[in-house]
Amino acid sequence: MSNPLLSLDNVSKYFGYGVIGLLRFPAVDGVNLSIGSEKPEVVTIVGESGSGKTTVAKIMLRILKPTHGVVKYLGKDLWKLKRGDIRRFIKDVQPIFQDPMDTFNPFETVDSYLISVARSLLKLDKDESIERISRTLEFVGLTFDKVKGKRPNEFSGGELQRISIARALLAQPRLLIADEPVSMIDASLRINILNYLRRAKDELNISIVYITHDIATANYVGDKIYVMYRGSVVEQGDIDKVIENPLHPYTKVLLESLPDYRKGREWFKTRLAQSTQTVIEIREMLLKGCKYLSYCPFKTEKCYERPFMIEVEKNHYISCWIYHNNK
Amino acid sequence: MSNETVLILNNVKAGYAIKRKFIDAVSGVSLELFHGEIFGLAGESGCGKSTLLRVIYGFVEPPLQIIEGSVILKTKDEKFEINKLGIEELKKRVWWRYITWILQGAMNVLNPTMRIQDHFIEMMMLYSNVDRKEVQKFILEYLRSLGLPKEVANAYPTQLSGGMKQRIVIALALLFNPLIVLADEPTSALDVVTQRVLLEHLLAVQKEKRFTLVLVSHDMDIHGVFTDRIGVMYAGKIVEIAPTEELFNEPMHPYSKALIESLPRVGDKTIRKGLTGSPPDLSNPPPGCRFHPRCPYAMDICRREEPPQTTIDKNRYVSCWLYTKR
Numbered sequence: 090m091s092n093p094l095l096s097l098d099n100v101s102k103y104f105g106y107g108v109i110g111l112l113r114f115p116a117v118d119g120v121n122l123s124i125g126s127e128k129p130e131v132v133t134i135v136g137e138s139g140s141g142k143t144t145v146a147k148i149m150l151r152i153l154k155p156t157h158g159v160v161k162y163l164g165k166d167l168w169k170l171k172r173g174d175i176r177r178f179i180k181d182v183q184p185i186f187q188d189p190m191d192t193f194n195p196f197e198t199v200d201s202y203l204i205s206v207a208r209s210l211l212k213l214d215k216d217e218s219i220e221r222i223s224r225t226l227e228f229v230g231l232t233f234d235k236v237k238g239k240r241p242n243e244f245s246g247g248e249l250q251r252i253s254i255a256r257a258l259l260a261q262p263r264l265l266i267a268d269e270p271v272s273m274i275d276a277s278l279r280i281n282i283l284n285y286l287r288r289a290k291d292e293l294n295i296s297i298v299y300i301t302h303d304i305a306t307a308n309y310v311g312d313k314i315y316v317m318y319r320g321s322v323v324e325q326g327d328i329d330k331v332i333e334n335p336l337h338p339y340t341k342v343l344l345e346s347l348p349d350y351r352k353g354r355e356w357f358k359t360r361l362a363q364s365t366q367t368v369i370e371i372r373e374m375l376l377k378g379c380k381y382l383s384y385c386p387f388k389t390e391k392c393y394e395r396p397f398m399i400e401v402e403k404n405h406y407i408s409c410w411i412y413h414n415n416k
Numbered sequence: 417m418s419n420e421t422v423l424i425l426n427n428v429k430a431g432y433a434i435k436r437k438f439i440d441a442v443s444g445v446s447l448e449l450f451h452g453e454i455f456g457l458a459g460e461s462g463c464g465k466s467t468l469l470r471v472i473y474g475f476v477e478p479p480l481q482i483i484e485g486s487v488i489l490k491t492k493d494e495k496f497e498i499n500k501l502g503i504e505e506l507k508k509r510v511w512w513r514y515i516t517w518i519l520q521g522a523m524n525v526l527n528p529t530m531r532i533q534d535h536f537i538e539m540m541m542l543y544s545n546v547d548r549k550e551v552q553k554f555i556l557e558y559l560r561s562l563g564l565p566k567e568v569a570n571a572y573p574t575q576l577s578g579g580m581k582q583r584i585v586i587a588l589a590l591l592f593n594p595l596i597v598l599a600d601e602p603t604s605a606l607d608v609v610t611q612r613v614l615l616e617h618l619l620a621v622q623k624e625k626r627f628t629l630v631l632v633s634h635d636m637d638i639h640g641v642f643t644d645r646i647g648v649m650y651a652g653k654i655v656e657i658a659p660t661e662e663l664f665n666e667p668m669h670p671y672s673k674a675l676i677e678s679l680p681r682v683g684d685k686t687i688r689k690g691l692t693g694s695p696p697d698l699s700n701p702p703p704g705c706r707f708h709p710r711c712p713y714a715m716d717i718c719r720r721e722e723p724p725q726t727t728i729d730k731n732r733y734v735s736c737w738l739y740t741k742r
Contacts, residue, residue: 137607245694275460276634277671280678280690287687302607309680309688332682346612347682350640350664357616357641363609 092164094264094296095149095182096123100158101320102144117141117148117155118320118380121398124264124298126163129290131297133307133328135343136317142300145317146268149298150184151175180210183257185267189249192256193241199252200237203259210260225255228293229285247278254285258293265289266298271306279306286310304347308332316340319380325398326405336407338362339381362386379410387411421490422595422628423449423472428485428499430471431652433478437699441467443652444485446725449596452626454619456643456660458636458675460695464652465632466520469598472630473517474498474506489514491595512543516589520600523581526573532584533559533569539591562587562621579610583617590621596628603638615642636675640664645731648672651696651706654725657733668734670711705737713738 102117122145124132136142147153148160151167160167162178170178186192193202200222207218223233229251241249250270257265267286271279287310289295301307307314307328314328316337324337335341342363349356363384378393379385385392391410398406399413430442441464449455457465467480476482476499487498491514498510511517519525526535536555537548546554559569564583573581582602589597602618603611619642622629631643639646639660646663647654648671656669667673671691678690693710696702702709708718715737723737 137609247694275695276636277460277674277678277691278694280680280688281692283680284687284690305680305682308682309685329683342609344682346609348612348615348635348637348641349682350637350676350679351681353641353661357619361609361612 091126092161093123094126094163096161097121097145097148097155098159098161100145100148100155100160102141102148102153103156115156115320116144119158119395120145120317120320120322122315122322122325124296126263129294129296130312131286131290131299131310132313132315133299133301133311134315134317135301135304135307137302137343139319140317141320142302142317143268144320146184146266146298146300149266150182151178180260181263183260183262183265185250185253185257185265185270187269188273189246189253190241192253193249195241198238198240199244200233200239203236203252203256206256207259222255222259225258226252228258228288229255230281231255247274247281250274250282251285254282254289258289258295262295264296264298266300268300269302270299272301272303280309283310304332304344316343321380322398322408323381324407324409330402330405334405336401336405336412337381337409338385338387338411342384379408420451421448422451423447423490424486424488425472426486426488428468428471428487429483430467430476430480430485431483431698432467432480439698440701441480441652441698442471443701445654447647447654447657449628449630451595451628453644454622454629454631454642456639456646457630457632457649458634458639458646459649460634462695462698463649464698465634465649466600468649469517469600469630469632472498472596473515473598474501474510475503475517477503489596512539512592512594514594515596515598516592516594518585518589518597518599518602521605522585522600522602523573523578523605525585526581528573530572531569532571532573532576535584535588536591539588543592558591559587562590563617577610578606579614582606582614586618586621590625590627593625594627596630598630598632600632601634602631604633604635611638618642636679648675651701652698653706653735654733655707655735657731659731662732668728668732668739669707669736670713670738671707705735 097120100117100120101115103113104116105113134142134145148155154168193199203222204218207213207221213221219233226233231251236252271282274282283306286297290297299307299310311328314331315322316324318339324331324340335344342361345359345361377395379396382388382392396408396410398408400406401412425445425447428442428445432439432441445468459465471482472487482499489496489498496510533555537551540551556569603614606614633639643660645659648656650671656672663672664676667676674691678688691710696706704720705718705723708714717737723735723740725733725735726740727733
């Protein structure tokens with residue numbers, strides 16, 4: 090079996106807090122994740138704000154160095170790559186950020202920025218760059234003439250996000266890391282961006298890490314899902330299996346609290362299996378036990394120890410003591 | 417929901433005059449709100465939802481101005497023409513008592529140096545001449561009646577989670593039993609689980625106190641589960657008003673159709689189509705129907721003339737030439 094394209098092996102990232110940052114809490118805590126290199130797949134990471142999704146994205150992009158654990162790119166440690174390999178990594182793994190306005194330099198025209206990307210990453214001359222850019226822009230339904238001489242503020246958010254997808258595709262990457270790419274986009278245009286991501290996988294054979302707080306969009310584009318809670322992955326596997334048969338108490342609550350217009354007022358009738366808590370405590374994060382402990386209605390003595398991932402069915406893993414006991 | 421009207425908007429036009437531009441954010445909105453209903457305002461960012469709330473509340477300060485139309489609030493004994501009252505007068509006679517407004521990101525209005533109960537006490541003292549001790553007792557009882565835990569009263573805002581802070585702000589808004597509560601994206605800053613708990617709370621309180629709730633949200637799913645009636649806004653106009661169930665079962669305006677059809681659903685991977693183009697610049701809206709550049713059904717007349725609001729049946733209105741007899 091060949092090496093995975095990108096893998097995270099028991100990765101943690103600690104951030105300091107408190108007055109002088111002496112206290113530390115794990116934003117990402119023991120995450121294992123891998124993206125296969127054999128066929129393209131869309132891996133989604135779902136979680137609430139503060140669950141460590143973006144930190145994982147930054148670790149994958151080699152922007153943040155993990156405190157513990159190893160990130161591997163095609164079997165090699167990402168932080169021990171040689172210069173040539175780093176160049177290849179940058180070309181192969183491309184980001185799409187949440188706010189398209191942040192992706193582009195406001196003082197530079199979009200076309201000159203795209204040309205400079207093509208020239209530096211692909212070593213093309215100007216005419217070749219323009220031809221390549223035109224082709225990738227066509228993929229997202231735009232033309233080179235439409236972006237020529239315009240600055241980022243002259244585009245709408247939806248258009249600019251399409252251009253930033255084109256920018257990422259320009260380098261002919263093997264992996265796109267999209268961190269909440271549709272949360273700033275208008276509702277009527279969101280689906281278009283998601284459709285481009287789907288086409289990138291189907292037609293260009295690109296794997297995608299899609300990070301979101303919205304399970305509905307994750308389900309639309311994804312093949313696999315990782316559900317994160319306070320820095321740890323609580324459930325993972327094939328997205329259809331996890332969504333049809335959620336097993337972790339948190340995943341259940343997350344899916345039940347997703348509003349669905351088809352249910353109407355009936356939606357309020359299903360009771361959430363969650364105990365409420367009024368005051369937030371950061372100490373919980375440092376606890377050795379299960380992260381979901383303070384909200385979980387099924388907790389037992391055992392839950393004060395950290396659970397680990399077990400396979401409950403093929404391609405469906407969960408980190409909860411309830412299922413350890415059943416096995 | 418009864419048939420008693422509490423608020424009437426009559427062809428309201430309002431916008432922002434900035435430099436030499438005029439941003440036409442609310443362009444001829446007519447609407448009636450009934451006692452005890454939950455009315456949802458749906459639409460994309462920048463379509464004028466929040467401006468419409470501001471106009472209803474009467475908090476109109478430059479650069480915002482009302483060009484024409486009237487906003488009439490009907491209470492049991494009085495009738496107020498909100499667009500004609502000044503801010504001082506509204507403060508004395510209308511705000512808090514009849515209308516309250518929960519701003520977007522309202523949980524940040526709490527003063528971090530004051531305990532939660534002091535926010536309530538200050539507010540009570542401002543509007544009535546009662547003894548502080550008595551007020552304190554009343555507040556504790558009031559918080560309990562809204563299902564807020566006792567320890568909250570003595571906490572500082574920073575000690576509370578976002579969802580709890582939002583519930584406190586809602587409790588503040590309901591302190592004087594208002595007739596109408598305007599809630600602008602009350603859950604947009606919250607996580608889905610917290611959002612669900614808050615919506616449940618809001619619905620329970622609304623059922624008990626029977627005020628009219630205007631809920632602004634960009635999330636169609638929230639409207640689907642929460643509201644009784646929906647108004648869909650596009651580029652400063654309400655293009656369709658319908659009872660929630662009817663709107664979702666059978667959307668009439670092409671824009672509402674596109675909004676609902678493009679929603680991704682859990683457990684469904686069929687390819688969906690979105691709209692092309694983007695919403696117009698409100699300082700220079702297109703002639704005729706404002707949706708025509710993006711509309712798949714656009715006809716000749718749509719490019720020339722603005723469609724009137726057509727009554728389909730009781731409680732159902734749509735502004736589209738497809739449904740208007742010429």
